[in-house]
Amino acid sequence: MKPLINRSAALLTAGLLVAGTGAVSKTTEAQASDIRGTLTFAGDTEIPKGQIKIYIEDTAIKDSARELTPKTHLNSTGKSTAIAFSVTRPANIQTSPTLRIIAQLQRPDGWLIAQGSIKINDNNSLDIVLYRTMY
Numbered sequence: 001m002k003p004l005i006n007r008s009a010a011l012l013t014a015g016l017l018v019a020g021t022g023a024v025s026k027t028t029e030a031q032a033s034d035i036r037g038t039l040t041f042a043g044d045t046e047i048p049k050g051q052i053k054i055y056i057e058d059t060a061i062k063d064s065a066r067e068l069t070p071k072t073h074l075n076s077t078g079k080s081t082a083i084a085f086s087v088t089r090p091a092n093i094q095t096s097p098t099l100r101i102i103a104q105l106q107r108p109d110g111w112l113i114a115q116g117s118i119k120i121n122d123n124n125s126l127d128i129v130l131y132r133t134m135y
Helices: 007-032
Strands: 034-041 050-058 072-076 082-088 099-106 112-119 125-132
Touching (some): 034 050, 034 099, 034 112, 050 082, 072 082, 099 125
Antiparallel strands (some): 050 072, 050 099, 099 112, 112 125
């Protein structure tokens, strides 16, 4: 009687299982590289109404290429004291003392209301405090 599975079929199946496991772990790595945190307003008051832009910046770069990620946009209704955010960490950058997450709150007409920043560290949960901007 002939065996139901030959050696090449068994190796092919094992290879597919290993490849599938690798694809799952890469997806998990991509999700783990997101930087999550919370935005609050100075004085623990409600965050004013407006649009919030969040991005990663390298302060050591002196030209227009300082922004390393596309901006994440959130809206503030003016009724929350804290807003959760998530920014994707680029795969090609390492944690360094010059990397910061910048958050800017703007009115609908584009005027900057508040800004805050924090250094990126290995902790994936960061708290950014927005401070009122004065003109």
